[in-house]
Amino acid sequence: MSLDPLLTQARLLDAADPLAPLRARFALPRDAQGEPLTYLCGHSLGLAPLDARRLIEEELDDWANLGVEGHHRARRPWIGYAELLQDGLAQLAGARRDEVVAMNSLTVNLHLMMASFYRPQGKRIAIVVEEGAFSSDRHAVVSQIQWHGLDPAQALTELAPPRGQDLIDESQLTELLAARGDEVALVLWPGVQYRTGQAFDLGRITAAAHRAGAHCGFDLAHGMGNLPLALHDDGADFAVWCGYKYLNGGPGALAGAFVHDRHARSTLPRLAGWWGHDPASRFRMEPGFVPAPGAGGWQVSNPPILSATPLLASLQLFAEAGLPGLQAKSRALTAFLEAALRERYAQALEVVTPGRPEARGCQLSLRVRAGREKGRKVIASLEAQGIVADWREPDIVRVAPVPLYNRFEDAARLVAGLDVALAAP
């Protein structure tokens, strides 16, 4: 079967894509011959914005030339560095400026948020999560339960998809909350499930949690920079995310958190540090802790400038692209890939990710129907062909055409690569 028609169609779509020039603003990983790889792994590590190098060099220069003075006199004074990221993050989160903060790493932020928003009392002790949650999230949740002297066997409620299925319907969660809501202290849910790529209706989940009298928080590791988000209007109590997946902040980049306005002056206990102190009096260094209003009041330490800098470069590209345009391209690109996969490989691959555009971001999770052994060969073959995807046990290939830097041609190349990979013995 000739795949040329698909490639031709893809190139026409790329030629008509107003966001296509953004690809040239990223460094593309290359093979040994210097040819760019077909990179479809932005769900794991986003590509490097070319501007990141210049911006980091500027910080290194300011440090070299100014030393401690750089806190105030650097071209981007370090003392207010986290605030430089706020507008861009607020846009992506669908939040007000003071509802977001760039800080720490994802799991650390999850702990900080649970320190405030998981307050088990009486019979209301449960944290509801999805079964099969990302390992780090589960470790964090279990250890928080134990931290309160409680037994995870009693306080952890894990919700699984119906038997034999991959996807959870939000109504399973709303039914659980309607039936047993008075036992639930916190619902912690992903924006996008990392293995299946399923996206959830955050407003519906929040409303159900609040009706039950529970707090509701979201892990947006795979949501920020990928889904259209409206955290403020959806009413989430908190959310956390990392900086290195769709946010392209670089390995281990500065992460972030959202805390809803209604908690801006919260008196809930928190794990405090000087950077969360009201900036107006932070440097008086007095013993009493006066939290800054808003999400910034959950900061602990002064931010790592060198890990925050690439995020600035990336958020600038999001701003240039504009979120509605990115969203439209994302849907078109993922639908293009999905249609080609369904048409050609329905026998060999199951698209696990929901087909409805509201129920997914850009990621597609593909089950290799022949099982694990064949699946490992498929991913190895793709790699040998210069196509970067990844593998989740036991049988899932994950790919993400990212609208900031991927082309329709990349989707066509994956389809051609799968032709070779699936045909091999």
Ligand SMILES: *Cc1c(COP(=O)(O)O)cnc(C)c1O
């Ligand atoms: C990527 C990811 C993490 C990673 O946690 P770090 O604290 O950034 O190391 C955690 N949870 C989920 C759901 C993720 O997708």
